[in-house]
Amino acid sequence: MKSIKLSAEDLARLVRRIRKGDDAAWSALVDELSALVFSVPRRMGLSRDDADDIFQETFLRLHQSVGSLEDPLRVAAWAAGTAANLSLVALRSRRRRRINDAEVLSDDAASAADPLPDEEAASSLLAHAARTSIAGLPEKCRDLLTLVILEEADYQEISSRLGIPVGSIGPTRARCLDKLRKELASQGFSQEDVS
Amino acid sequence: MSDGIGKSQASMNKSRSPVTEEAILKALEGPWEKPSDAALAAARALGAPKPAGRTYVFPLWTFTKAALAVRSSAGELHAEASAEGCALRMMAASDGKGGWDLIGQVEGQVEALEIGGQPQPLAEGRFECSVSALGSQEIEIVAQGVTIVGPTLAEFFGNGSV
Numbered sequence: 001m002k003s004i005k006l007s008a009e010d011l012a013r014l015v016r017r018i019r020k021g022d023d024a025a026w027s028a029l030v031d032e033l034s035a036l037v038f039s040v041p042r043r044m045g046l047s048r049d050d051a052d053d054i055f056q057e058t059f060l061r062l063h064q065s066v067g068s069l070e071d072p073l074r075v076a077a078w079a080a081g082t083a084a085n086l087s088l089v090a091l092r093s094r095r096r097r098r099i100n101d102a103e104v105l106s107d108d109a110a111s112a113a114d115p116l117p118d119e120e121a122a123s124s125l126l127a128h129a130a131r132t133s134i135a136g137l138p139e140k141c142r143d144l145l146t147l148v149i150l151e152e153a154d155y156q157e158i159s160s161r162l163g164i165p166v167g168s169i170g171p172t173r174a175r176c177l178d179k180l181r182k183e184l185a186s187q188g189f190s191q192e193d194v195s
Numbered sequence: 196m197s198d199g200i201g202k203s204q205a206s207m208n209k210s211r212s213p214v215t216e217e218a219i220l221k222a223l224e225g226p227w228e229k230p231s232d233a234a235l236a237a238a239r240a241l242g243a244p245k246p247a248g249r250t251y252v253f254p255l256w257t258f259t260k261a262a263l264a265v266r267s268s269a270g271e272l273h274a275e276a277s278a279e280g281c282a283l284r285m286m287a288a289s290d291g292k293g294g295w296d297l298i299g300q301v302e303g304q305v306e307a308l309e310i311g312g313q314p315q316p317l318a319e320g321r322f323e324c325s326v327s328a329l330g331s332q333e334i335e336i337v338a339q340g341v342t343i344v345g346p347t348l349a350e351f352f353g354n355g356s357v
Contacts, residue, residue, distance in 0.1 A: 018242070023242045023243060025242075026239070026241065026242025027239045027242055030235070030238045030239050030241075030242070031235075031239075034229055034230055034235060034238070035227055035228065035229055037230075038228055038230040038234075039225065039226050039227050042225075042226040042228055043225040043226055048228075051228075052230050052231050052233070052234040053234075053255055055230045055234050055235075055238065056234050056237050056238055056255060057255050059238035060238075060241060060252060060255075063242070063252075064252065123221070123222045123225065124225070126214065126218065126219065127222040127225060127227060130219050130222060131223070131227070149220065149223055150223065177216050177219070180219065181213050181215075182213070184213070184214050184219070185213040185214065189213075190212055190213065191212045191213065191214050191215055191218060192212070
């Protein structure tokens, strides 16, 4: 089963290697954060083409800033936040270009409809951390949560693929989610970050 | 630059409750996709070795006047774009012999400008030059010791203009 692998400490290690001129570390960092950075604009309603632009701009800025990041442990947060802010700028730019449309919202109404970049970034960062953490759980939990949450498989299929009774999937899922919550808490995630 | 979620760091030492199952599931509901191969390759390439002594960036240029060429009644092309804190305004007029006369201005902390590999003298940010074609002539701006690789003249004025 495919897994995502790098913890915040791993990412910080990559940042330190990049600072020493390790080009392979940069590629590894791009690969590791690619889904996170690309998914932020997608979650904020931008097209794939626009998301590609935001993706490149975010990594360009990260490349320029990697030497001065105050806390390498927060490189994923930095990237998600930057992508969210750039996405908001892009969304507002789209709106300005539609100025000749028949229905033009007032500035206040239009701003009220904007997604909140902080919340979008935090939610995407939580998704990234959850996916990473799921990959690091014991095999049984990893496989179960991957099937239940990420692949949305039904219980019959899960039972068949993992060889566990349908009746035990629910309780096992609850225990595994609790482990996941504890793991995320140990990484500093809290409800206050995402609400 | 703010990472946009400073509140999570700021609240790290305050009373914090574990993230709920509902919040986790909600976060995992949204799109989770990979960028195009081209975008991924471009991002990776930022870390590729560069010639010694020069640092290059390949920013997205934001066109503030015309994403595509604006051909005025006088047969001129106008466009404005900005990137990395530098702005570039330029007009191209046909010289009647197949070439183009360019007049433009740069703003920001611009140290040097090259068009088609030729350094352009800057007088208070203004420059003038002639080129034989707009096609593949690249614009490069040096700002704070970094070379910002811009679009080609053809891209700058719009693909439809050449």
